[in-house]
Amino acid sequence: MSVNTLKIDGIDVAVEAGTTILNAAKEAGIPIPTLCHLEGVSDVGACRLCLVEIKGNPNLVPSCVTEALEGMEILTQTEQLQEYRKMIVELLFAEGNHVCAVCVANNNCQLQDVAIEVGMDHTRFNYRFPQRDVDLSHPQFGIDHNRCILCTRCVRVCAEIETAHVWNVAFRGAAAKIVSGLNQPWGEVDACTSCGKCVDACPTGSIFRKGSTTAEMVKDRSKVEFLSNAREKHQWTK
Incomplete structure (x- = not known):
């Protein structure tokens, strides 16, 4: 096994070749905020x-x-990085309709957690208040595009874990949105297996189980990593 040695925030780190900087930092106990990253599916660097x-x-x-390469010297918490991260979260709140007080994922939302982590308590940008729809056509689940941050975690978990390929991103720029099927109502997409993996993968309250009320939604995001590891290591039980 080839090993790379590097420094992260002044800490000496040794990791297996091919390890990403994010995972190298995690092994060293150095936190780096993420939203689009989800253990068990591929990374896309979206957020x-x-x-x-x-x-x-x-x-x-x-x-x-x-990739974390030999001899790298990496900084994760500089003033510039902290300002950029705060600005990114502010933009996410400004471009969507995130009303935490009436959201099913209130107090169980990764966008909320990251906002607290980066110290964002208001946004310097004007709210766009976009006109976005809510799709309740599925018998068990719903998707509220007002809360979507286009992390594409639902797209990747459906394609890579469930292999159903229900979700994708359509349109461009400010009009970009997550769509089911060929931009069909979710309930009309025959490929959907109603597995609920996209619900657990969603970092916000955008994809939810019907019947959930304010702050009632609890998601098991570790399920995706467990399924991915079990499939890779052929650990299925009969």
């Missing part, structure tokens, strides 16, 4: 919250999709 600085590199890099 940009996990940006880090690398000595000698003028660009900030997303730690979830950047």
Whole structure:
């Protein structure tokens, strides 16, 4: 096994070759905020919250999709990074309709947790108040596009774990949205197995179980990692 040695925030770290900076930091007990990252599915670097600085590199890099290489010197908590992360969270709140007080995921929302972590208590940007719909056509679940942050975790878990390929991203720019099927109502998509993995994968209250009321939604995000590991290691029981 090839091993790379590097420094993260001044701490010497040794990791297996191919390990991402995010996972290397995690092994060293160094927290880096994320939203689009989910254990058990591939990383896409969508949210940009996990940006880090690398000595000698003028660009900030997303730690979830950047390999930890031999000799790297990485900084994860500089003033610049903290300001960028705070701004990203402010933009997420400003461009959507996130009303925590009436959300099913209130107090169990990763967007909320990250906002607290980066010290965001207001946004300097004007709220867009976009006109977004709610799809309740599925018999068990619903999706509220007002709360969606386009992390694509639902897309990846459905494609990579359930292999149903129900979800995708359609349109561009401010009009971009998560769609089911070929932009059909969720309840009309025959490929959906009603497994609920996308519900557990969602970091906000965007995808929810019907019947959940304010602050009642609790999600088991470890389920995805468990299923991924079990499949990879052929640990299924008969």
